[in-house]
Amino acid sequence: MTAEIGHFALILALVTAVVQGVPTLIGAQRRDALWMALAVPAALLQFLLIALAFAALTKAFVTSDFSVMTVAMNSHTAKPMLYKVAGVWGNHEGSMLLWVLVLSLFGAAIALFGRNLRPSLKVRVLAIQGLLGAGFLTFILFTSNPFARLFPVPIDGQDLNPLLQDPGLAFHPPLLYLGYVGLSTTFSFAVAALIEGRVDPAWARWVRPWTLASWAFLTAGIVLGSWWAYYELGWGGWWFWDPVENASFMPWLAATALLHSAIVSEKRDALKSWTVFLAIIAFAFSLLGTFLVRSGVLTSVHAFASDPTRGVFILALLIVTVGGAFAFYAWRGPALKSSGVFHPISREGGLVLNNFLLTAAAAAVLLGTLYPLILDVLNAGKISVGAPYFDSVFIPMMVPLIIAMGVGPMLNWKRGSLKTATYKLKWAALIAVLSGFGVWLAIDRASALAAFGMTLAAWLLLATLYELADRIHLFRSNPSESLRRLRRQPRARWGMTLAHGGLALLIAGMTASSAWKTEKIEAMAAGDTVTLAAYTLTFKGAEQVRGPNYMATRGTFEVQRGSTGTPFILHPEKRVYDVQGQTTEAAIQPTFLGDIYAVVGDTQDGGKTFVTRLYFNPLVPWMWTGALVMVLGGLISLSDRRHRVGAPVARRQPGSATPAPAE
């Protein structure tokens, strides 16, 4: 019965989404207040209905209702509760339901929190969200119904892929989707603005919090996925340039570019058509990612079961949605005139450079991801594009970006002086180069590239800190004045400082862990000892342990730093699940300088010796910390008062009165 309620709620949600999208758009065109008034209640109702459907599916998973096909295919009675719930989105149908849930959540959020939006814009934004929802609900109902029944009812389910039975991955899809699908808001804002033919600083300010929220979620989602790959796949790697990873990375690059160009549009009334383009393309990349993952046109370790009908449907959705937006863009875009002019050497100039490099990087990732598909279609052979391509194309574009990230914030709006900025940053540059040289001398003379990476990280961190110090007049005024200025920094500035500083940590972690990873693959018996970096690892043997739905070979390592450090224990596991598959659970001990990472594998002679893989991954904890600091920066910037309801919007343009919505 629950499944039928869910199914029915989805059908009603589709009807509501059409109501949210069609009459409202016509109403906005004719200035018909009655039709326009449908938008807000429809958006809220659509969210409630989809939430109801989602709750119904969750109940089916939690109570192990195997008469529902999705549950039977992806769950099992013996599965722990967390994974029963996470199982809801661990499959194609359920994850699409989560997709539309998040889409309608953002629609409802705009309906609730968009009170200071221009009414016509708000209605159009909600209408576009409604049309997007209608498209995806149709897709779900016709090709991927999560509530399809199964008869005869199986005794037990086929269980969730054990690789996915993991706390990191349980929360990865919801966060990722909040980011991915959150970008639908920027898309709707862009299309609505193109329909109105009006992009002004107020528009840029309204888009910004939605971009920030999506960006922060997307960053967190990508990092969580990367962290999962790091400890669950047992290779000690955290990024593989896999098509599915690229699918989430391209919207991230576009959203990052958008965050920066929207600043220029807001503060300087410039780069308008470019900002609108980024707002469209960011969501276009999200849709492209959905298409690539769901249709099976590319091979990937992550791909869902591929089904050509679904592929065709999503492709049609992608073409209609993005094609429609681009057609509007081609038609109305040229009319968007910018009033702000600026010299190339200026804050705006720096942000343009940032945008240029980020979009070029996104284009390079897009090319690398699609190249195998394009060659295949042209019958020019099957190839796979791997890390060497991405590393050699992506890194050279990031180098000037990071150098510019240090200088850009020091430049003035309109016209800055490169001379002043570089003069101020001379110490940061000098210390960064010296520390890079120190790394080269002390750690690794073989890899100049790694030393250069550390130089860049140091440069970005120092330049970001210097910029903050400069802004609060540290050592130039008396300490109490500096403290007062520090307190009065707007949160958006804090956001920038944290995000840029976090990136510096991230770069240091990525460089160090790629360049100086130490790895030992050994066949070990109880009592064997291995030295790894500064640590001694003693294998104490392995035993069989019973988990809720798996048997595990659980190894024990005693680890000691040097000969005097306090010893600690690591317990890596290799799990064989009752129903399907096996996983390796790495044991990781993070330390300030790096992770000690242990994996236990097969036994070769009936339980005496085991294949073990032991890694020391330098500065990996810096990477995760840096990423978290970036997310924090995004959230703090989001909490800036000018984004909040009732923030002084009208004051800046005394000419345009903002009438209260007729509600």
Add this chain to the structure above:
Amino acid sequence: MKRLLFFVPLIVLVVLGVYFAFGLQRDPQVLPSALIDQKVPEFDLAAIEGASQGLSNADLMGQVTLVNIFGSWCVACRIEHPFLMELKANNVIPIYGIDWREPNRQAGPAWLKKFGNPYTRIGDDPRSEGAIAFGVTGAPETFIVDKRGVIRHKFAGPITREIWERQLRPVVQKLRSDS
């Protein structure tokens, strides 16, 4: 002119859309090789450290053989390795190895020493000469070569018992019965 610039995104999207539409009709898992039913191109690889014999195309004449591309750096090669050892132990078919792109001269021999050596002969392939001869896209990859030195089948990815029984063994049997 500037107006035209605004059409670029739409045009790019349409072109990509056409590619996707065609791409949907293909299965990316199927990896045909341009070299199927062609003679193995000429190559001559040196022996790995500690071995006396290398590998050249001339070695692949006279009987049905497997040519396996591997490397100590390749995680998936570790997965198929026990099965290759089993083939070797049961004398099923001679396996010739191409040790592809080792980080140093010792890595390949050390790996084989640790996990066992299933190969009849091994060629050291630091510069991808052998890999190019076979049109390799990644490791592990396995080719079936017939008695006349013609490549007859290609499999990308680790060989498991199931894949051997279903895909590879039938080809080997058929080639053996052909004279």
